[in-house]
Amino acid sequence: MSNLHVAELFVFIPFAVMKWMIYLSLAGVGLGLLILIVLFIRDWKGGQLW
Amino acid sequence: MSDGAITLLDPRLGWALLCLFGLLWVFLGWYWGRRASSVDDFLLAGRKVGLALGTATAMATWVTSNTVMLAPVFALEKGLWGMVAYSTASFGLFLFAPLSRRIRTLMPEGHTSGDFMRLRYGKWAWYLFLVISMVYSVAWLVSMGTAGGKLMETLAGIPYFHGVTAILLVCVIYTLFGGMYAVIGTDFIQSAIILAGVLLVGSLVVIRTDLRALYDTMAVEQPSLINALMPVALLSLFNNMFFGFGEVFHNNVWWSRAHAMRAEVAPRAFFLSGLLWFPIPIAAGFIALSATSLGVNVIDPNTVGPLVAGQVLGKLGAVLVFVVVFCSLASSIDSLLAATSDLLLQDLGKKILGISSEPSRFRLYSKFIIILLGFLTWVLCALEMDLLQILFLSGPLVASAIWPIIAGLYWNRAHWLAAVLAMLLGSALGLWAYFQIGWYTASLISAVVSMAVIFVSVPFCRQTFDWKKLHE
Amino acid sequence: MEWDLTSNHDPSNLTFILQQSSDASFDSSIVRYEGPDQATYLSGLAAGNYFFRVMAEGPQSAALSSWSQPFELQVVFVGTHQVILLSLIGLAGFTILVVSIMVGHRLSQREPKVLSS
Numbered sequence: 354m355s356n357l358h359v360a361e362l363f364v365f366i367p368f369a370v371m372k373w374m375i376y377l378s379l380a381g382v383g384l385g386l387l388i389l390i391v392l393f394i395r396d397w398k399g400g401q402l403w
Numbered sequence: 404m405s406d407g408a409i410t411l412l413d414p415r416l417g418w419a420l421l422c423l424f425g426l427l428w429v430f431l432g433w434y435w436g437r438r439a440s441s442v443d444d445f446l447l448a449g450r451k452v453g454l455a456l457g458t459a460t461a462m463a464t465w466v467t468s469n470t471v472m473l474a475p476v477f478a479l480e481k482g483l484w485g486m487v488a489y490s491t492a493s494f495g496l497f498l499f500a501p502l503s504r505r506i507r508t509l510m511p512e513g514h515t516s517g518d519f520m521r522l523r524y525g526k527w528a529w530y531l532f533l534v535i536s537m538v539y540s541v542a543w544l545v546s547m548g549t550a551g552g553k554l555m556e557t558l559a560g561i562p563y564f565h566g567v568t569a570i571l572l573v574c575v576i577y578t579l580f581g582g583m584y585a586v587i588g589t590d591f592i593q594s595a596i597i598l599a600g601v602l603l604v605g606s607l608v609v610i611r612t613d614l615r616a617l618y619d620t621m622a623v624e625q626p627s628l629i630n631a632l633m634p635v636a637l638l639s640l641f642n643n644m645f646f647g648f649g650e651v652f653h654n655n656v657w658w659s660r661a662h663a664m665r666a667e668v669a670p671r672a673f674f675l676s677g678l679l680w681f682p683i684p685i686a687a688g689f690i691a692l693s694a695t696s697l698g699v700n701v702i703d704p705n706t707v708g709p710l711v712a713g714q715v716l717g718k719l720g721a722v723l724v725f726v727v728v729f730c731s732l733a734s735s736i737d738s739l740l741a742a743t744s745d746l747l748l749q750d751l752g753k754k755i756l757g758i759s760s761e762p763s764r765f766r767l768y769s770k771f772i773i774i775l776l777g778f779l780t781w782v783l784c785a786l787e788m789d790l791l792q793i794l795f796l797s798g799p800l801v802a803s804a805i806w807p808i809i810a811g812l813y814w815n816r817a818h819w820l821a822a823v824l825a826m827l828l829g830s831a832l833g834l835w836a837y838f839q840i841g842w843y844t845a846s847l848i849s850a851v852v853s854m855a856v857i858f859v860s861v862p863f864c865r866q867t868f869d870w871k872k873l874h875e
Numbered sequence: 876m877e878w879d880l881t882s883n884h885d886p887s888n889l890t891f892i893l894q895q896s897s898d899a900s901f902d903s904s905i906v907r908y909e910g911p912d913q914a915t916y917l918s919g920l921a922a923g924n925y926f927f928r929v930m931a932e933g934p935q936s937a938a939l940s941s942w943s944q945p946f947e948l949q950v951v952f953v954g955t956h957q958v959i960l961l962s963l964i965g966l967a968g969f970t971i972l973v974v975s976i977m978v979g980h981r982l983s984q985r986e987p988k989v990l991s992s
Contacts, residue, residue, distance in 0.1 A: 363626075363630050363632060363921070364630065364631040364632050365622065365626075365629055365630065365631070366483050366484070366629045366630070366631045368614075368615060368618045370483075371483055371614070371618055371629065372614050372618075374483060374487075374685060374689075375605075375609060375614070375685070375686075375689050376609070377682070378605075378682035378683075378685035378686040378689070379602060379605045379606055379609065379682070379686050380682075381678075381681065381682030381686070382598055382601050382602045382605070382682050382683060382686045383598075383602050385462075385598055385678070385679035385682070386595065386598040386599060386602065388458075388675070388679065389455060389458065389459055389591070389594060389595060389598070389679070390595070392454050392455035392458065393455040393456075393459075393591070395454075395455070396453040396454060396455040396456070397455075401453040401454070401665075402452075402453050402455065402456055403438075403448055403449065403451055403452045403453060403456055403584070403587065403588075479916065479918045479919075480918055482919060498972075498973070498976055501976055501977070501979075501980040502976070504980070505979070505980070505983055508983070621919065623905070624895075624905065624907065624919070625918060625919025625920065626919065626920075626921045627918075627919045627920060627921050628918070628919035630921075634952045634953045634955075634958045635952070635953065637958055637962050638953065638958060638961055638962070640962075640965065641961070641962065641964075641965025641966070641968070641969060642965070644965070644969060645965075645968070645969075648972070700908065700910055700912050700915055701915065701916040702912060702914045702915060702916060703916070704916050704918075707916075805972070809972070809975055809976060809979070812979065813975070813976075813978075813979030813980075813982070813983060814979070841953070843953075843961075844961060847961065847964065847965050847968065850968055850972075851964060851968050854968060854971065854972070
């Protein structure tokens with residue numbers, strides 16, 4: 354039976370990864386909002402909303 | 404240090420917000436409902452919804468109060484990886500994109516996911532599928548209603564029963580007035596509010612938090628939260644993913660959207676909605692990690708999101724959280740009401756009970772079922788049944804339907820008996836795993852068992868299915 | 876983690892200090908919480924044994940009580956083998972699913988029109 358200890362399953366996520374994960378997620382939300390607005394305007398002008 | 408048990412908003416302000424937005428949704432429901440001149444208009448918004456509204460409705464429906472309120476809990480319990488694990492629920496939307504194209508190709512006049520199961524596999528698979536779908540849909544609906552009542556009470560001191568009643572009443576009324584037009588139209592506004600709210604609160608938390616200091620503190624006091632190999636996060640990664648696949652692939656909420664959008668729009672809309680949804684759990688969740696550094700003592704993790712928002716934005720933050728939560732609840736409840744009543748009407752009413760399909764009566768039945776479903780939900784919410792547990796238990800049920808659907812759409816040698824066995828065995832073994840091994844295995848095991856049954860059955864299937872039979 | 880006063884003292888003017896240590900003697904410890912609340916949520920601890928104790932301070936940091944009896948907490952994670960096995964099964968299942976959908980999608984696009992009028 355292996356003696357692998359749970360403590361060996363430990364790899365710290367680097368600070369830079371955490372930082373960019375947070376920044377990129379916020380940027381992604383902002384970009385998503387922008388995309389929705391742009392698509393809405395495009396569909397509305399083209400009479401393609403629904 | 405703040406006390407985690409106080410409400411954030413004055414009840415009068417909470418009621419004012421509920422009434423303001425409630426009246427807005429009801430007005431819009433009535434206004435847009437005037438477009439619906441046929442049954443297809445009412446049930447499927449005329450099958451011509453464009454990319455903007457299509458993307459927004461898929462995204463908003465998938466953003467539930469859980470996404471906004473539970474994501475911080477995930478962050479606190481499972482750390483950074485846990486938030487990413489939550490985000491993988493968006494993969495269901497990504498993968499539904501090609502499925503939606505196939506659905507529109509095979510069934511251009513289709514209505515429900517039940518239609519597909521009935522025509523593809525026959526009545527036994529259809530009955531079983533309906534049972535699975537109804538258990539899940541009702542559990543989701545009631546858990547949303549219950550969450551709404553509890554959140555209104557926590558955020559604004561509005562008594563639970565009153566909050567539940569108000570939210571359900573608003574959603575039932577505007578869905579009644581406007582059908583799918585109301586649902587999709589309000590979803591767009593709600594999705595914009597949700598995205599703006601998450602962005603604003605998240606950005607302010609980041610500005611006011613020293614991320615380096617936060618990281619260093621976590622490394623000492625909560626090291627597991629920044630462990631890339633945190634066991635429960637790793638386990639929930641794939642389990643959540645398969646739960647998500649099962650939810651999206653099987654449920655009529657998504658099939659009705661696929662039918663409501665223009666055929667060429669549906670795949671792009673679902674893919675885009677997945678992209679829009681993906682960052683939300685992370686953006687909404689990480690604020691929980693900042694709680695202590697912002698002077699917020701977390702006592703009940705379920706309130707950490709609103710507490711942190713209130714801390715950084717004061718009363719505005721509390722209002723924002725209230726509005727975002729209300730929007731995320733409404734955007735899911737209205738979709739569930741519409742799609743589940745549609746499934747009951749088309750599959751149970753029309754196909755099994757043989758009710759009249761004469762347009763004016765059909766539309767009347769549709770409204771009656773929406774009211775009935777709303778009432779049933781209200782009763783179950785009033786009884787304060789903990790259907791969140793049932794919702795999680797439905798994970799293995801819906802995961803068992805993944806492979807019958809994939810195989811049914813793409814393989815002409817998937818047999819009805821294999822579909823039935825896949826759903827039965829997948830559900831049974833998934834539920835067994837839930838209780839005997841742990842919740843983090845149930846959907847995964849169900850999906851894998853279901854997959855094995857389907858794969859093993861294909862060489863034994865002599866018949867090939869004629870795709871034209873799906874065109875009813 | 877929650878704590879209560881054993882006497883009938885009014886808790887509203889008090890500051891509670893919660894200490895955490897990995898040994899029962901608290902030779903090296905950290906303060907996990909300091910404030911007026913009588914509970915705090917703990918998460919993210921690595922596997923191992925922990926000891927907690929709490930003390931109450933009055934106004935001007937005057938000690939009002941001695942340290943409480945230590946509370947021992949053992950943090951245990953799911954076994955490594957189970958994690959690896961389930962993760963591999965998950966990865967395999969996910970890969971097969973994605974490939975199946977992609978292949979099915981590609982092949983279906985090459986099919987002649989399914990429903991010709």
